[in-house]
Amino acid sequence: MRQQIEVKLHAKSVKDITKGYPLLAKEAMESSEVAMEEGSLLRIVDPNGRYIATGYYGLQNKGIGWVLTRKETEKIDAAFFATKMKEAIAKRARFYDAEDTTAFRVFNGEGDGIGGLIIDFFNGYYLVSWYSEGIYSFRDDIYQALHEVVEVRGLYEKLRFNTNGQYLEQDDYVSGEKGDFPLIVMENGMNYAVDLNDGAMTGIFLDQREVRKALRDHYAEGKTVLNTFSYTGAFSVAAVLGGATGTTSVDLAKRSLPKTIEQFAVNGIDYEAQDIKVMNVFDYFRYAERHGLKFDVVVLDPPSFARTKKMTFSTAKDYPKLLKDTLKITNNGGLIIASTNNASFNMKKFKSFIDKAFTETNTRYNILEEYQLPEDFTVPHNYPEFNYLKVVFIKVMN
Known part of the structure; x- marks a missing residue:
């Protein structure tokens, strides 16, 4: 069962979050006696207890978490993530249709409504980068949503967060067809060789x-x-x-x-x-x-x-x-x-x-x-x- 916590914002931070600022900074919140776990859902309220937004707790260098929705009754589940992905993919229709470019960003974290989550497209393959243990805890729902929204030839991931000072090491392959690397992608008619399963970088x-x-x-x-x-x-x-x-x-x-x-x-x-x-x-x-x-x-x-x-x-x-x-x-x-x-x-x-x-x-x-x-x-x-x-x-x- 995912932990759910109510957190109060300092008065000076309420306006920023209300207007659409997506990042949750530690100093924006009043101290909470409840120990938060990575991936905890946060019911964010003003000093008078009025609802402002729902977010998640996930430590990364930018802050302690991100706002996910400003609709109090909206559930954070696979359907929620699928909606976000459909909106993001619709914005990239030009790239999917392009004949001279086969590598681009599909989902850009906070810019598409889910801070800490990056998804890139490489000639049919998808590479998902996770920037906190908190967002990674939603992995199953996010992968279910991705498969519902697009056809995935093969899926790879990068864990770009650490635990106890050690970066997590794993095979980057997740599912689908395994890539034959180097994979050749096009960018404005130029060819580039990429490898989705070779450490932190891809080659471009x-x-x-x-x-x-x-x-x-x-x-x-x-x-x-x-x-x-x-x-x-x-x-x-x-x-x-x-x-x-x-x-x-x-x-x-x-x-x-x-x-x-x-x-x-x-x-x-x-x-x-x-x-x-x-x-x-x-x-x-x-x-x-x-x-x-x-x-x-x-x-x-x-x-x-x-x-x-x-x-x-x-x-x-x-x-x-x-x-x-x-x-x-x-x-x-x-x-x-x-x-x-x-x-x-x-x-x-x-x-x-x-x-x-x-x-x-x-x-x-x-x-x-x-x-x-x-x-x-x-x-x-x-x-x-x-x-x-x-x-x-x-x-x-x-």
Whole structure:
């Protein structure tokens, strides 16, 4: 039997939840003497005991749970989840009908009404990511709902939460047809190899789809392109298919080499004609500067936080320095595609990092394009703080 608890909001938090804010923060609630279990249903009331919403308790880095409904009599069961999924899938009809794209987000957590739950589509296969033990406790109902709403060729899952400091390890396969990996998916006509059963990552970040398309369609032709923090080289593939004269992909992970070769291969690209470096990006900047290497286009998409034996990097404090290092190896008139998925600051703050770097190096610049999350990555209406992706195309003017 699922635990059900009544929790009172502080008066100052009532307005936010009433207006549609989906996240339940610990400080928003008056202290409760009842110990909450992951997955407990929460009857959320104002200080006078009047009903506001129903949510669930699930610890993740953003808060302690999420609002599920503001209808007091609505049951949280398989039918509830099926309704949410039908609404989400209807929004993605264009993607299901597309002939040149077979990988996209089907359900984007709080943007589609269920915080902590992400569902991605990969050429007939569905990958479900669970971000708390609380939402995972609804697993049976959610999988029943998914099978009711769509035809599932094969189902995989990722548990992106931990217990007692240890991430849960499991076979990612759930049901249906087992994938023959690498699975080839299409994105705006480009091929990408993915693996749904190989650790935390799949081989491609779907939220950068439109950025890769822009690089291919408008900025790569006749250019030399440096792809830093390149992962599996997805941006490098887009650049070559857009007519780049050469690409250099740099990533510290040893797996980046075979994975990048694989991405080139599934697009019929001779990987030996491209440069793939397995090394620390910061070391590569120094290497390139020493050797007088410069590029027409630099893709800059670092992790939000990284630590090596030599240094610690955080986009929140170190992005201006990263840009200044990038400018040293970018040709005059060149382009920097600056990107971050750090949700702790907004686009305005990110642009201030850009301005700081260019001002301190006495370099003029022009912003050509900006991108945030694509349309399949739905975010809650009127709450832009959930739109974590920030990408700025910067032309170097000096």
